[in-house]
Amino acid sequence: MSAGAIIVWELLGTAVLILLGNGVVANHVLRKNNGHNAGTLFITFGWAFGVFAGASIAAPTGAHLNPAVTLGLAISGKTAWADVPFYFIGEFAGAILGAVLCWLTYKLQFDDHPEPGETLGIFSTAPQIRNKAWNLVTEIIGTFVLVGWVLLSPVFENGEDGVPSFGNSGLGYAGVSFVVLVIGISLGGPTGYAINPARDLGPRIAYAFLLPIKGKRDADWGYAWVPVVGPLLGGAVAALVYLAVHNLS
Numbered sequence: 001m002s003a004g005a006i007i008v009w010e011l012l013g014t015a016v017l018i019l020l021g022n023g024v025v026a027n028h029v030l031r032k033n034n035g036h037n038a039g040t041l042f043i044t045f046g047w048a049f050g051v052f053a054g055a056s057i058a059a060p061t062g063a064h065l066n067p068a069v070t071l072g073l074a075i076s077g078k079t080a081w082a083d084v085p086f087y088f089i090g091e092f093a094g095a096i097l098g099a100v101l102c103w104l105t106y107k108l109q110f111d112d113h114p115e116p117g118e119t120l121g122i123f124s125t126a127p128q129i130r131n132k133a134w135n136l137v138t139e140i141i142g143t144f145v146l147v148g149w150v151l152l153s154p155v156f157e158n159g160e161d162g163v164p165s166f167g168n169s170g171l172g173y174a175g176v177s178f179v180v181l182v183i184g185i186s187l188g189g190p191t192g193y194a195i196n197p198a199r200d201l202g203p204r205i206a207y208a209f210l211l212p213i214k215g216k217r218d219a220d221w222g223y224a225w226v227p228v229v230g231p232l233l234g235g236a237v238a239a240l241v242y243l244a245v246h247n248l249s
Helices: 003-029 040-057 067-075 081-105 107-112 132-152 174-187 197-209 226-248
Strands: none
Touching: 003 040, 003 081, 003 197, 040 174, 067 081, 067 132, 067 197, 067 226, 081 107, 081 197, 132 174, 132 226, 197 226
16 A cells, blocks of 8 residues: 555544544533533543544554554564554644634634633643653553453354354454453553543644644643553563564464
């Protein structure tokens, strides 16, 4: 597949993921919304099925939508290293676009919101208890679960007796959506489960430089490296575990 095609498909898929993911948080946070104060489960389900929608769109490129997934697939030999920069470009550009589309959708609600300084959390994550070392650990573990599932999950195979084994492939992209859902519910409390550098940094950039939200706060750049480095480390560790397991067989 050409570099341009990788960029376009990943951009489109990631933009839809972020539009829907940021959108469900905006629906919860901003007043004068039908989903105002709907709660944590509302948000985790929105993000999970945002993954399903975005991944379905980006299927031609394997639907990475996440630099940590791309890195894990490259380390494990499932994605060519030469293609990695093009995946990254599409993922980060799509995340920025998705955040802008979310703001456009909720423009009137942003204008009406009485606490514009609290709107960063619609677009990017933040820890409940700020300790960057431990916040980093949380992001590593959450992303390890995600990328580990992507790499280790059983896939379609024809059995020796001719009976096919579908593994998790029969679920399609709903499978990874379920994994993102349980990560959010089980591991998302401490840091907001970025588990995706593009998902956090792209909207953070949009918030800081592109979105004209009156009274908005700074983009919390001092924390911004944690949801980038943590997921990349988690994805890399998952890939190394995958290689170690397969070398045993």
